[in-house]
Amino acid sequence: MTTPILALRGIRKAYPSVLALDGVDLAVQPGEIHAVLGENGAGKSTLMKIIYGAVRPDAGTMEWRGRVVRVHSPGEARELGIAMVFQHFALFESITVVENIALALAGPFDLKALASRIAEVSQRYGLPLNPWRHVHELSVGERQRVEIVRCLLQSPKLLIMDEPTSVLTPQAVEQLFGTLRTLAGEGTAIVYVSHKLDEIRRLCHRATIFRAGRRVGEVDPAKETEESLAAMMIGREFPRMQRRSHTPGEVALELVSLSVPADGPFGTPLREVNLRVHAGEIVGIAGVSGNGQAELLEAITGERLVADSGAVRLAGQPAGRLGTTRRRELGLVHVPEERLGRGTVPPMSLSENALLTAYRHGMVRHGLVMREPAAAFTNACIEGFDVRCGGLGAKAQSLSGGNLQKFIVGREMRQKPRLMVVAQPTWGVDVAATALIRQQIVDLAAQGVAVLIVSEDLGEILETCDRVAVIAGGRVSPVKNVFETSAEEIGRWMAGMFPGGPAMAAKDAERVPA
Template sequence: MTLRLELQDISKRYPAVVANDGINLRVEAGQIHAVLGENGAGKSTLMKIIYGAVQPDGGRMLWNGREVAVASPAAARALGIAMVFQHFSLFDTLTVTENIALGLPADTDLAKLAVRIADTARQYGLELEPQRHVHTLSVGECQRVEIVRALLAKPQLLILDEPTSVLTPSAVEKLFETLRQLASEGCSILYISHKLDEIRALCHTCTVVRGGKNAGQCDPSQESAASLSRMMIGAEPPVVTRRASTPGRAMLRVQRLNLPKSHPFATALQDVSLSVRAGEIVGIAGVSGNGQQELLAALSGEDLRAEAGAIMLGDTPVGRLPPGRRRALGFSFVPEERLGRGAVPDMSLADNVVLSLQTSATIRHGFLRHKAIVARAQAIIARFGVKAGGPQSPARSLSGGNLQKFIVGREVLRAPSVLVVAQPTWGVDVGAAAQIRAELLALRDAGCALLVVSEELDELFELSDRLMVMAKGRLSPPLEAADASVALVGQWMSGLWPQEAAHG
């Protein structure tokens, strides 16, 4: 078999951490090769080295049998290497077509490119509108842009970093068909995912990285999820257990919320009603781009167009209150977008604490209480096992999964009465995902009302007491989790639910 890529003793050191420590990797032509490891194990750094976005401190890279030094992503693309990053590299103010054109020759015809984008998206089942501006897209839709951009290059090696983290089961299966087709045509695929079942179903071989070093190689189809987990984190993931609870009074209510489109590509919200009680988790399922983004903006206070009484926190109408006023009433929020919305990339973890905790705990007489803020950040790092250089580390220096743990921890430690969470374990390894879910369940048991918006059906089934489905800006009637099934929820994702009045 022809070797497409070989890495020999690749090392990369940063001031606070050794990301890669003598890693070796061999990828054959037409092979789907998984790279598995927990958050902060060094996977993303290794992929960025292959793609030329990061330069190694030592080691050799061979491409089609010839030693190369990939100086930049442009050089990688010239070789035939394409990459889809976990954190998207898109400009909000440009359209889908304009973003994709940035990596192409200056004389590219945008009209013809838009047709190619639409054709490629349709061919691979990744629905896209080329003329939409990126700031109007959900995280799932941004993921599709990145994947289509990579596929347009017809690469010899395609690197995918958590490509299915915000895709629905049907979209994942369609993507797998695409990847198998690409592999059969000779394209090699490096596949990073924390979803062990996906790796077992899709990948031909798997290299495990732990603490920046090679920890083993296997045929994932011959392994169980438990054995892969043991190779990755040295133990099986903790089992998340749910206790029966008796919900209390409604802490969050949405009553007949109607919102017209805020821009031409938005989804209008139509007669949305729900309630979440103290000591209850309500899950919202649905395909990305069906109004979840608009509902979250209305709930968080980013969109203040709702009638005051359309959104209630306890007995207080908050539809017209800004985010800070809602937080003062016990509301917490974890957005789906980590960098830029959940955290300011260039600010330290300590400073990011202040974003959502502006109380006497962090501010006194108008002055920041730096020692208390640093102590708070340190408490989050310790409790949630966040791998970081310390409270002064900039948010952008963390791996995606570790930043997610920090943001969830920041909100959990506020002990809110209402917590709205979008994509709680996006890009998080199995051990950390189990921990985050256990923390959310502990909040529920302590009397918090939680609304969880996720495209991970398994996650919603594991967490939720009741389930609802969002489709085309409408919300289904609530469904007891015990009565839900993947088939039923999948059917409801098309908007095909009993036409009774949807209420929470």
């Protein structure tokens, strides 16, 4: 056996309230794609931060190519040849893609030269990117591409990828896997942190499994089943989703040739969108982010008003000019894509965050906050959704992504909605939490609530939704029953190839004789 490029021994890290890592080992060989598997809170992220020098361990050693090293900062890690794609992106929103990348690279400060290198790398690895766009205008998926390209430009010896595929189309996932296999073939070691068991089985050579801060095993994932991996990871049998037959009721949300101008200079305008969501059904909107999802969600939730009041109808009423509060009064609830900053106010406690959207439900009397009902509501969310946190006084920003999402979904569901709009319900959320959230959404629909899911995760849409449509270039495809379509067809639609879609429209235009 060759010397591991990276070997960790006995790593321990305690935080004031929790022991994040308890004497953990990890060995990664050169040219190996090594999966790090575990639930949220298992200590994976902490371990990655330790490797990358962002967090210092309390005890334990790290060996890099057989030599004991101490990595005090990400800068030192990068000098060794360690690069990381963060789960919570390390990007500055107010500056451009090329500036973000320049900050992490050594060498002369020549943005134009760098921009052409970015274009070249993004082309080669199938990660289309405009180097001169500002990051705040990019979707989550596009931001991830920035992170990946930034790492690739550093020609790393070890690449850490934290949940890289959650926002990619099936085709893009294949492309990324091709990239990673090429990199591994060139001798780059890859640490692949993920909850997606099928991906790990397909891609990774070895897998180290973590549970509650301890290493529970190292396996060859190709020789395991998804069930056996999941069982090792969560320590018990893995819950299966209960499907149900769906019987749609009245129309809860109707979009009637909704057109919305682009959200900022690099957004996508919506063109003539028609859509109906009935009570008791789950409709999914698939598509690569940046195709008009932001505009669609804003127009539905009332963050952006629409000139034509009848273009958005909630429970039969024209709602295009109603603000978010009025729409919530009509029974709309919303789980936004950004959990911190939009779904919750990060430095505020969970009970304060509960108040923000659920205050109508007996928590405010004569303009004064009623502490007890608010606490009871918050506790119900925490218990009902198994939110692991430091109680209802815990700050939103102190929760892991999965636990915060469970809290937000719980808060919205408990408001007795007529229509729930969810963006990226399980992005960056671990298997157990994902299963819980999806099951709760399905159960909610079974109680007669209309649900609209906008997600980039096609697997999620096919698993959860009753009917599915695709958004591409600001146009929404016809809606199909999920049993009457396939991942391949949806994938084609995502590229704009559906009746009335942008690709078809372009072809039609070509056919017009000159």
